[in-house]
Amino acid sequence: MSHELERxxxxxxxxxxxRRQWLLGRIREMESERRGGEIPRSWLEGPVAAxxxxxTGGLSFQAGSPGGAGRLVSVPFFLQAGDPYxxxxxxxxxxxxxxxxxxxxxxxxxxxxxxxxxxFKTRNVAWARLRVVGFQVAKKYGLxxxxxxxxxxxxxxxxxxxxxxxxxxxSDAYTDTTPFSNLIPQYGGLRDYPILExxxxxxxxISIMVGQIIPAVLLVSDEIKASLAMWLLCEVLExxxxxxxxxxxxxxxxxxxxxxxxxxxxxxxx
Amino acid sequence: MRKQDQFRAQQAKxxxxxxxxxxxxxxxxxxxxxxxxxxxxxxxxxxxxxxxxSLNGSTDANITLALGAGAVIASTTFPAIVAGPPALVGAGPxxxxxxxxxxxxxxxxxxxxxxxxxxxxxxxxxxxxAVQDLKVGGGATLFVHxxxxxxxxxxxYQPSLAGLRDYPILExxxxxxxxxxxVGDTTSHRLTFTASIVAEILSDDQVGQHIPGAYARSGAxxxxxxxxxxx
Numbered sequence: 052m053s054h055e056l057e058r059x060x061x062x063x064x065x066x067x068x069x070r071r072q073w074l075l076g077r078i079r080e081m082e083s084e085r086r087g088g089e090i091p092r093s094w095l096e097g098p099v100a101a102x103x104x105x106x107t108g109g110l111s112f113q114a115g116s117p118g119g120a121g122r123l124v125s126v127p128f129f130l131q132a133g134d135p136y137x138x139x140x141x142x143x144x145x146x147x148x149x150x151x152x153x154x155x156x157x158x159x160x161x162x163x164x165x166x167x168x169x170x171f172k173t174r175n176v177a178w179a180r181l182r183v184v185g186f187q188v189a190k191k192y193g194l195x196x197x198x199x200x201x202x203x204x205x206x207x208x209x210x211x212x213x214x215x216x217x218x219x220x221x222s223d224a225y226t227d228t229t230p231f232s233n234l235i236p237q238y239g240g241l242r243d244y245p246i247l248e249x250x251x252x253x254x255x256x257i258s259i260m261v262g263q264i265i266p267a268v269l270l271v272s273d274e275i276k277a278s279l280a281m282w283l284l285c286e287v288l289e290x291x292x293x294x295x296x297x298x299x300x301x302x303x304x305x306x307x308x309x310x311x312x313x314x315x316x317x318x319x320x321x
Numbered sequence: 322m323r324k325q326d327q328f329r330a331q332q333a334k335x336x337x338x339x340x341x342x343x344x345x346x347x348x349x350x351x352x353x354x355x356x357x358x359x360x361x362x363x364x365x366x367x368x369x370x371x372x373x374x375s376l377n378g379s380t381d382a383n384i385t386l387a388l389g390a391g392a393v394i395a396s397t398t399f400p401a402i403v404a405g406p407p408a409l410v411g412a413g414p415x416x417x418x419x420x421x422x423x424x425x426x427x428x429x430x431x432x433x434x435x436x437x438x439x440x441x442x443x444x445x446x447x448x449x450x451a452v453q454d455l456k457v458g459g460g461a462t463l464f465v466h467x468x469x470x471x472x473x474x475x476x477x478y479q480p481s482l483a484g485l486r487d488y489p490i491l492e493x494x495x496x497x498x499x500x501x502x503x504v505g506d507t508t509s510h511r512l513t514f515t516a517s518i519v520a521e522i523l524s525d526d527q528v529g530q531h532i533p534g535a536y537a538r539s540g541a542x543x544x545x546x547x548x549x550x551x552x
Contacts, residue, residue, distance in 0.1 A: 079327070113347045116350040122350075164380075165378035185353045205401040207401060220361075221361065221362045221423065223421065224363070224365070224397060224399070224400070225363075225398055226363050226517075227361070227517065229436035229477050230361050230477055230517070236351055236480065237351065237354075238354060239361065240359035240361070243356050243357070243528040244353075258399070260376035260377075260378065260399065262376055262384070262401070262403035299350075299352065299353075300352070301355050309531060
């Protein structure tokens, strides 16, 4: 017993915090046993099992979690004006009525490989005050063309802004939206996390490009057919109906702290 | 200490460890990276090279010309680039891509990313994109490989970003640049790609000075010794 006790005490400074907790408990238990006042094991079995120490071999397990109430909510963008190569819920070439998804037909525009620029805007969320924390794009495209050797359509974005604010993307020109894909586990970064007030709207400008080889005789079936939907990721700060939320840690005061704020001191010196 | 007190102390410790009742299972949600972190700055084909063409809305005929040897198409606006097969089997010409000058911010480069699309293969060899010499201004290459390396190393959609030799500052008028080349057959299908640096905004003229992610703070930049140049 004393040899085992010494061994555990030697190990104590070498192990991580979780193990140390367990070792300390075991050492106290053994010392108590030595003094003749043993803690009944049945008292500890439940908490030790709950702690995950027993039987896990030091592994820790993580499971994916929902964001929490009012966190990482999505506010869709809607196309602002019709385009001859776009289909919406209002039909071919028309601006949408109530669906944010658009269908695209690329490649028949007199052999041009592009659509756009198209302007998209969110609609007013009159019942809530939101903080923008991300941007996501969902893109699908057909793989059934028979004649054409085609490529994926590239969805390029610029001027992602909230009302008249600065662009939230780093480049003034177009940026590839692949890092903002809804299929990537990570979220793409933005310059700032601005507030989306109840009467404000966010906007983004989109161009779609393809690198398709179009065959000599262009067939309708050779078009690249794709669908596109985009949305802002937001935290609900205030909700008129269900109350005020506590945003995720990435959108709380400390995470938004700046070393220097131009608004209070009027300019940046490097 | 009485046995019951010992038990209570034990219980309190476990409660503090937040282990009670969850069986040790942790729940994790993916998080946005925070303001000014992990932003992408695209590379553009500023100077046209045969067999590369910026996808800028040109007609199919013009792009086909550029992917041959009859014209060049460059763009400082559109980052998507199409690369055609080489004239002879093997490596094609080299294109130099540059980021724009970002005059409104001081940035730290923390990664490099390529989004790549190769068309489905039929009976031809697939074409590979290779990268070399990622540099800021006149600095050392940020790749560990001196020669070319497959762009797939740096491809998006992977769970984590590939490492770089250094995390240098990108300050206007400096630009980041990288060389790209294809290896393929003359009948290989063209591929399209975009490339971008992943950066932290340290200082932004419009929205203030940010606090970078933990990987880009001074504590993470400590070196054991100085540069070999000083030894």
